[in-house]
Amino acid sequence: DAGVIQSPRxxxxxxxxxxxxxxxxxxxxxxxxxxxxxxxxGLELLIYFxxxxxxxxxxxxxxxxxxxxxxxxxxxxxxxxxEPRDSAVYFCASRHGLYGYTFGSGTRLTVx
Amino acid sequence: GQQVMQIPQYQxxxxxxxxxxxxxxxxxxxxxxxxxxxxxxxxxFLIQLVKSGEVKKQKRLTxxxxxxxxxxxLHITATQTTDVGTYFCAGPLIQGAQKLVFGxxxxxxxxx
Numbered sequence: 001d002a003g004v005i006q007s008p009r010x011x012x013x014x015x016x017x018x019x020x021x022x023x024x025x026x027x028x029x030x031x032x033x034x035x036x037x038x039x040x041x042g043l044e045l046l047i048y049f050x051x052x053x054x055x056x057x058x059x060x061x062x063x064x065x066x067x068x069x070x071x072x073x074x075x076x077x078x079x080x081x082x083e084p085r086d087s088a089v090y091f092c093a094s095r096h097g098l099y100g101y102t103f104g105s106g107t108r109l110t111v112x
Numbered sequence: 113g114q115q116v117m118q119i120p121q122y123q124x125x126x127x128x129x130x131x132x133x134x135x136x137x138x139x140x141x142x143x144x145x146x147x148x149x150x151x152x153x154x155x156x157f158l159i160q161l162v163k164s165g166e167v168k169k170q171k172r173l174t175x176x177x178x179x180x181x182x183x184x185x186l187h188i189t190a191t192q193t194t195d196v197g198t199y200f201c202a203g204p205l206i207q208g209a210q211k212l213v214f215g216x217x218x219x220x221x222x223x224x
Contacts, residue, residue, distance in 0.1 A: 031210050033211075042215075042216045043155070055210070056211055091154060093155075101147075103154040103155050103156070105153075105154050
């Protein structure tokens with residue numbers, strides 16, 4: 001199993017541009033989570049899906065952030081327009097039932 | 113809301129010394145999970161504790177879940193340089209919930 005796959009690994013973009021982060025969860029995992037990690041705020045849950053349905057998006061910071069999961073094998077997190085304060089490492093994680101999360105390698109986003 | 117607090121925030125030890133990190137929740141947890149994140153890496157699931165007073169061991173790592181299920185600890189015996197990283201505890205916001213709240217983590221550095 002290739003694990004949770006995220007792309008791109010690194011993204012540098014200018015303020016105001018649209019950014020799309022991608023995630024392929026582990027096959028058979030029915031829950032998918034998007035986290036953001038910064039030094040100041042640690043690991044913050046942005047949104048999670050259960051069986052492709054968004055369950056809780058209370059962690060999404062603003063309307064500039066949106067996430068979709070069109071099928072069981074793909075999810076996107078979009079930021080439009082991006083701002084410098086969005087710079088962080090964004091992790092996708094998937095889970096089967098109530099077992100531990102499997103995290104992807106993350107996308108390091110820098111907005112200049 | 114529910115919080116998961118970890119102490120210490122940082123710990124520096126000499127190789128061969130023991131290390132302990134503590135995790136405290138403001139509410140009773142149905143289970144607690146521990147993760148390790150190497151520098152520049154992603155969190156990796158270590159273990160899940162479910163029962164009150166449970167103790168589990170993984171080689172030099174010992175995990176405990178408190179009797180009241182509101183606190184937990186991770187103890188490493190005779191640290192090695194491969195133990196370097198940040199250790200996170202995480203618990204569900206509500207019993208049976210998919211969503212985990214992560215502690216701020218304890219960053220362990222080791223002098224060889």
